[in-house]
Amino acid sequence: MFDDLRKIVFQIMSNERYNQICRILAxxxxxxxxxxxxESTYRVCDSxxxxxxxxxxxxxxxxxQRTAKRGLKIQVFGRSDNARYFKNWKYSFDQPPRLDKTEEIISCACDMRLSLSxxxxxxxxxxxxxxxVAYGLIREGNERKGCRHSFQDYKNGLTDSFKGLDSVISKYEEWATYYDEExxxxxxxxxxNYLAYKLSTYLNINSKILDVGCGTGxxxxExxxxxxxxxxGNDISKSSLDIARKLDSYRGLYQAELGQPLMLDSNSFDALVSAGVFTRNQVPLNAFDELIRILKPKCLFSVALRVEDNDSYYKKIEEYYAxxxxxxxxRERIRVLRSCEHEIVITRKF
Structure with a gap:
């Protein structure tokens, strides 16, 4: 009886961890x-x-190699160190069979143990x-394809600053069609990925979060x-929101102009998060006032700022500190683009 119960608990816990890692990697x-x-098969969720x-x-x-350096042991099925590689098996004939299609498939198939601990x-x-690691390899691969010295983060470049609201809307309406791919x-x-993971260490999964300037989602x-x-989520670009609505990520999306009154109740969100929004003069500094209004006391406002903006937005945040x-x-720096550097700033409302 006890052994049966232990097996059931083991299976439930294994399934939960397996489903969690699948959701993250999706x-x-x-x-x-x-x-x-x-059909008619089931997983043993210990790997x-x-x-x-x-x-x-x-x-x-x-x-x-890179995942191993960070503590993860991941094997590839088509490698000699994996016991499941068919060339490591013992056969009744002298030479293992030549299976080109199998080799192709297992050359990119990875295997990792999921410990119950x-x-x-x-x-x-x-x-x-x-x-x-995977995102970094994609970036490096695209740099090599485009020649490292001539590679650009953005094929059409980035506007250093915007002249007004219409220019911001025009840019993002046009950009929406290829924003995700770029x-x-x-x-x-x-x-x-880093920002979302970092917030998972501060917030519980039931936190009500507003993605400020959510774009295409x-x-x-993440x-x-x-x-x-x-x-x-809210955003100024209708085309971007139309793309975001196709995802299964948001409970609600609406169009809004930052710097203007937001049709949201005061103290109604457990967290605010924003990336790639407060940059290049595209959002007025007074936008922070409305965002702070809708954030609950003792809750977090996280924003990714571009270092090359010379702290124009961070200085405004410092005023709220004072x-x-x-x-x-x-507050920490992170570099993922060649053209500029960013810093993650997480604040808490008093």
């Missing part, structure tokens, strides 16, 4: 694919198998590391991957 579907099960998409043999080797925080960290290639998703996908279910409206929780 945000990186352009490079990570977890095969679906055939994870996934395929790396679009990477060369050299990049797959780098993936294994892993808790939810461990799984979040494992998922973060896998995606961070940011998958240039490394921006590394920052979004890339950050929302937040959803780490288990956040009460996500809302007025005892906000206090700083974290």
């Amino acid at each position: 945000a990186a579907s352009e490079v990570i694919y977890i095969p679906e099960l055939p 994870l198998q996934f395929n790396l998409l679009g990477l060369t043999k050299r990049q797959i080797d780098q993936f294994v 892993f808790d939810k925080d461990d799984i979040n960290l494992i998922g973060y590391i896998i995606k961070d 940011h998958r290639k240039n490394g921006w998703k590394s920052l979004l 890339l950050l929302g996908q 937040l959803s991957a780490y288990g956040f279910t009460k996500l809302y 007025q005892n409206i906000l206090e700083e929780v974290l």
